[in-house]
Amino acid sequence: MIEIKDLHKSYRMGSNSLHVLKGINFKVDDGELVAIMGSSGSGKSTLLNILGMLDGADSGEYTLDNVPIKNLSETKAAQYRNKFLGFIFQSFNLINYKSALENVALPLYYQKVPRKERQEKAMKYLDRVGLKPWATHLPSELSGGQKQRVAIARAMAAEPKVLLADEPTGALDSKTSYEVMDLIQKINDEGNTILVVTHEEDIAHMCKRIVHLKDGVIVEDKKIEQVRAEQYV
Numbered sequence: 001m002i003e004i005k006d007l008h009k010s011y012r013m014g015s016n017s018l019h020v021l022k023g024i025n026f027k028v029d030d031g032e033l034v035a036i037m038g039s040s041g042s043g044k045s046t047l048l049n050i051l052g053m054l055d056g057a058d059s060g061e062y063t064l065d066n067v068p069i070k071n072l073s074e075t076k077a078a079q080y081r082n083k084f085l086g087f088i089f090q091s092f093n094l095i096n097y098k099s100a101l102e103n104v105a106l107p108l109y110y111q112k113v114p115r116k117e118r119q120e121k122a123m124k125y126l127d128r129v130g131l132k133p134w135a136t137h138l139p140s141e142l143s144g145g146q147k148q149r150v151a152i153a154r155a156m157a158a159e160p161k162v163l164l165a166d167e168p169t170g171a172l173d174s175k176t177s178y179e180v181m182d183l184i185q186k187i188n189d190e191g192n193t194i195l196v197v198t199h200e201e202d203i204a205h206m207c208k209r210i211v212h213l214k215d216g217v218i219v220e221d222k223k224i225e226q227v228r229a230e231q232y233v
């Protein structure tokens with residue numbers, strides 16, 4: 001599904017350059033649930049932004065679903081991003097003046113899905129995350145965990161091949177974090193490929209594989225026995 005080879009990324013700061021990713025190699029197969037761990041500044045978000053096609057690498061190869069992501073035009077990149085990738089953020093990134101249902105339907109609107117189908121699909125995914133009764137509510141009327149579940153439904157609505165989650169539990173208390181991880185595990189059980197950036201050990205152990213970044217290189221990449229979140233909710 002994902003393959004990256006010798007990926008490098010530097011940021012320019014005045015006359016200085018900060019080498020953030022220093023030759024990253026890894027492969028993610030269909031159906032994996034991977035935690036990307038590392039201390040602050042190790043390059044996790046930089047890597048996720050490149051995987052999410054929100055930013056480009058300086059050198060190296062990135063192949064997503066057998067498509068080489070290099071030198072794509074803005075339009076093509078946006079098309080691939082919408083088709084292949086769903087995003088989940090720490091701060092939910094919901095639109096405050098739109099209902100839960102409208103938030104979930106939004107990516108479908110951008111994909112020009114007809115209105116009726118949009119509504120049906122959005123409701124289906126809202127139901128999938130257990131929030132059908134909250135469809136007409138605004139984000140301000142939802143708890144943090146519910147907001148993240150709406151964001152997960154929104155990420156899933158366009159039926160992407162990969163879900164990329166950047167600190168999805170970072171703004172939540174432990175119990176709510178485990179509820180969100182329970183949902184992420186169940187979505188993964190259904191065969192979806194998911195990458196989760198986290199600096200929390202317990203959250204990483206709820207994935208099936210941990211990739212550990214340190215100073216822009218992968219220092220460890222191991223499959224693990226998954227801890228199920230369900231027992232803590």
Ligand SMILES: Nc1ncnc2c1ncn2[C@@H]1O[C@H](COP(=O)(O)OP(=O)(O)OP(=O)(O)O)[C@@H](O)[C@H]1O
Binds near residue numbers: 011038044047
């Ligand atoms: N747009 C940018 N311009 C310049 N430097 C940047 C930029 N984005 C990130 N950096 C720097 O690159 C390094 C890696 O940042 P990155 O956000 O990828 O780390 P991270 O592991 O995700 O950290 P955190 O856990 O704090 O989010 C940091 O030193 C950061 O200051």
